[in-house]
Amino acid sequence: MKTTFTRRDVIKNSAGLAGLGFLGNSMEHRFKEADTQAGIDLKGKVNHSACRWCYQAIPFEELVINAKKIGLQSIELTGPEEWDILKKHDMTAAIGWGKYPEGMGLTNFFNKIKNHDQLVAFYEDLIPRAAKVGVKNLITFSGNRDGMSDEQGLLNCKKGLQRIMKTAERHDVTISMELLNSKVNHKDYQCDHTEWGAVLCEMVGSDKFKLLYDIYHMQIMEGDVIATIKKHNQYISHYHTGGVPGRNEIDESQELNYSAIIKxxxxxxxxxxxxQEFIPARADKMASLEQAVKICDI
Ligand SMILES: O=C(O)C(=O)CO
Incomplete structure (x- = not known):
């Protein structure tokens, strides 16, 4: 994607709106800001995003500004307060989240019936807030097995998720369950195989329920990344990266060919x-992020 654009480009593309007197001072100011961005030359096919939690030492607004300069359009796994800051910089959150009900999170979520009332209330609140600022995707989790069979997990998740699908559909927001590895990072997590997730998508039966295919996690669990993506892409709404093994930079130091996967x-x-959801191991974290963007910019 061309990440530097001139004031003339912007004005040309906005000519109709300008004619309607739509261009207020703040827009004018933002266009000036865009003129001064460094930017890198990207090809325009891939929409680039990075996960906030991998750059926690960097203050949020500083991260947003610097990420935009190297061609990102999104800082994700962010919530409503951060969405306002993203919007201010004409950025978005490719996938969002919020503050989960007490005691809930990745290990304890939709596969437990006892959580459903609170999770439904949580998503009923978050979905319209996301829609209002143009955040089109919200993350969700299965929770750990805790002795539960995979069949029972499917039934329980289906029951809870179906309760929020009408709201998701009405607001055009996708709810995406993340596939995570249960071998190294998230022992006992239930949504740890693509097939299980695909069956859940069929059971929920809404095109607003999909999977977040995390390439790092699924390489650890299943390998066969490209064939799996080809087979199940209709169920996938979002992708995460990470070097295997170690979850660090996605460059030649690890085993996956990210350019081929992104293609x-x-x-x-x-x-x-x-x-991008790798944890930068090198001191210059933004240089690692820029390198990852270039690797994925097919
Ligand atoms: O916590 C993790 O490992 C994740 O991938 C969350 O997105």
Whole structure:
């Protein structure tokens, strides 16, 4: 994507709106800001995003500004307060979240019936807030098995998720369950295989329920990344990256060929974002992020 654009480009593209007197002072100010961005030359096919939690030492607004300069359009796994800051910089959150009900999170979520009332209330509140600022995707989790069979997990998740699907559909917001590895990072997590997630998508039966395919996590659990993406892409709404092993930079120091994987993803017709979720091991974290963006910019 061309990340530097001139004031003339902007004015040309906004000519109709300008004619309607739509261009207020704050817009004018933002266009000036855009003129002064450094930017890197990207190809325009891939929508680039990064996860906030991998850059926690960097103050949020500073991260947003610097990420925009290297071609990102989104800082994700962010919530409503951060969405306002993103909007101020004409950025978005490719996938959002919020403050989960007490005691809930990745290990304890939709596969437990006792959580459903609180989770339904949580998403009923968050979905319209996301829609209002143009955040089109919200993350969700299965929770850990805790002795539960995979069949029972499917039934329980289906029951809870179906309660929020009408709201998701009405607001055009996708709810995406993340596939995570249960071998290294998230022992006992239930949504740890693509097939299980695909069956859940069929059971929920709404095109607003999909999977977040985390390439790092699924390489650990299943391998066969490109074939799996080709087979199941209709159920996938978002992708995360990370070097295997170690979850660090996605460069030649690890085993996956990210350029080939991203090409395969976009060959499926995918129009969404690639969310960088590696933990930078090198001191210059933004240089690592810029390198990852270039690797994925097919
Ligand atoms: O916590 C993790 O490991 C995740 O991938 C969250 O997105």
């Amino acid at each position: 395969a993803i976009y060959d499926t017709g995918y129009k969404g974002f690639i969310g």
